[in-house]
Amino acid sequence: MTCFFCTRPARGTCRFCGRGLCEDHAGFAPFVLAVYRSHDRERAEALVTEDALSCGTCKPRPQPVPMPELD
Ligand SMILES: [Zn+2]
Ligand SMILES: [Zn+2]
Secondary structure, three states, rough: OOOOOOOEOOEEEEOOOOOOEEOOOOEEEEEEEEEEOOOOOEEEEEEEEEEEOOOOOOOOOOOOOOOOOHH
């Protein structure tokens, strides 16, 4: 696999879109690993990693996507 932005070998893939990334083009962004209910079930909590590999080009949608099946 090669980097999406240049022809160097990819060192990893964007966690969000799957593009291949060399070390020059790899960035980091918070990534939600899981969403779950707190023990009292009053709120949803997210397990987030702060340094997921990111291409920096793809962007999360500006508006949250409803997930009614989690309610
Ligand atoms: Zn590159
Ligand atoms: Zn990406």
